Amino acid sequence: MSSILVHACDFDHQIESIERKIKKSRKILDNNSLDDVEVVKRHLTIMYAVDQEVRKLFIVFDNPTTRKLLTEVDFFHTEHLKAILAIHGWIIMSKFGKEADHQAWLLVQHTDHDPEFQKRCVLLLQHLYPSGETDKKNYAYLYDRVALKFQDLGLKQRCGTQAKMIDNKIELYPFEGSLEDLNQHRHEMDLGPVEDYMETLKTFYKG
Template structure:
């Protein structure tokens, strides 16, 4: 791209970012925020979402909703501008989450639809909070016990994924890897999962920023440098950096020339390719990304459905039907719901 074109693109990006400012945090949330961390506390900030709310509480809820919408729109503008700067002509930005950490934490609150009123909701909160807090404490202990024993990159990478994995398992409370969790009602489960999702939002963004610094300073971690296991952990962290598709795409481009030399796993590259391209183009190549639809786990849109098993084989992946069956075993059967849930 020529220098004048680059300067013009830079001006466009700057203009996008200037218009993407998130509005001030609503007053109803301020008592629950310390720095960049959000603690749902007594959940009174949610009262306006329930049928028995006062007009003032409903107005606060509408203000909060508008703030979250503005936050998401700001995130999208920023992401779009960054991808344009990477020569992505028309990024679709499908299935995106909040990029802003604070907004992501607030947005992880449970839906109010499961409860008839705020009092019933609080009773569920009282039952769910001890279970969620105990699990979160276990995550912290596991992170401390599994902390890197040396400054070697391999050790640092292996330690980084402990919280990532424990929190992701926890969000599936009662099914798959978490089938041994204490049985609870659907309303209590919703609150447990919301509290763990909040912690996961913090963990993902912390891991993303850490890995971005490593990649910026040292390049993509190669198998020959950190070992196969640790290289896979680096991939896992970028795979879960969904709020930052720019970093995911940059990492994908760094990984691509390393696949042929064996420095990057073909399978890892395939998974990240699908994750990124679903956001950018709306289609994937290898069928690694699935969703629950009408109670059944199905693959998300493909570039070429007829070629998918051949492409999966070339990447060292099992046939698609076997893969989807394995997901049912690991994550549990899809809920019998008509809504789509991406995975």
Template sequence: MVRHAIALIAAVMLTAMDAAPTVPPPILSLLGDAETAQSFDYYGLKAAGADLNGLSAAVEARLRPELGSRCITQAEQAVLAGLKTAADAPDAAAWTADRDDAGQALARWRALRESVWSGDEAPLPYEAVGEQVAALSAVREPRKRALLERAALDQFMRASWVEAGDVWLGPLSEGGRTRVNRTFGGEGCRVDADNAAWLERELATHGWYRRSIYGEDGDAAAWLIVQHADRDRAFQQRVLALLEPLIADGETDPSNYAYLHDRVAVNGGRPQRYGTQGGCTAPGQWTPHPMEDPAGVDARRRQMGLAPLDAERPRLNARCARFAG
């Protein structure tokens, strides 16, 4: 391994003098080898004089066209995290400590997931997920049970992204937090993609999780998975068309249809209809993405069972309390 690392460093240095941001063949090999990418000494590249920020930019530029439609792989994730943290670390000892601390934090996180799924009490910020998992024992219908378990995993991942670092991961350096957050993002994307692929197969065989058969929670869980399937916009569009005629029959929640309608529009670069999609633009300030006929948005929201947009703003603004730009 040491000999391989030295050879790799030398090869990178030979190609790092290019003016254009290209990915050297040795780094390309790491992008396809998760085990080596995770154990590689990226700080050794920095110590040898390599421009890690330039290498990172080249890797990101190479991957960018693909990552709109697929998730980052574990190898790609490890390379980008390794380059970023090594570039920022003041010395080799700090970089190694960051890597080890992040590894221990992620091991605790994975153990916690197993604990919650085995029925142990879920700590902050996972109490709601723990309740979802506990409720699975009362669900006898296999198709619904599988759906609800996937929806619980969706929520476990999102609770991890938003709050876990402040609650139970413990103090982490900036480099350690970078590694943890990249892992959360990559694994969360893969959960979303797997959930969407599973649900697409289910819908092709059995149709929608109608409220009259699977209850409001079944309808809501299926919608949640579709709403988060942003890397498969064609699937979202197909489900939107599937849901529209079910609204009049009471077989799906019209407010969820509104959220998905807006998601599809925004993902397609079009104005949204119901004002459900937006983002933080300043600390404590949530702003909706562009809307069609903004003056009529509350009337349209009312038709779908949604509260007026101004009534929702305090809740939405609270999400942006820690926004840092």
């Protein structure tokens, strides 16, 4: 059997496997009360696992099938997350724990099709991170990600977490102030110097 056929068979097998998991996960997500903290934590764990598995598949097999699957998963997770947050506000650490807070944040990161929802979440985290109810680093990453979607309103990123590779060089998307200001914001958010971050990104992109 040729390597192309093996590759195709492997892809089909992985698609079938992840579709079964998605179907199973939705059955669980649709049949539990969102008022219960332990239920919410379980739902976040399930959505997080599906999110990561679909994205790993997308990285290996970037094609219309995986893009469609990724879009469907993101849209479903967004609506379910909205339902959870409508009841609980945010997944605060004192109530849900650090892992659940992180899972909720990552899922919000992936709701790029709904920037208004992301913006509302940024405002929630803005009031929570000073008291330690959410990770300030997560707030920094989400703020930067969302700010760039509203550049027409004059917003720029504050902590330099968003960058791109151009001509084999890492370039930051527009940010507020000088590099000194940027590093001060990063320090306040417990992030290292932007110069070190860019070196890390360079290594990642060159993979």
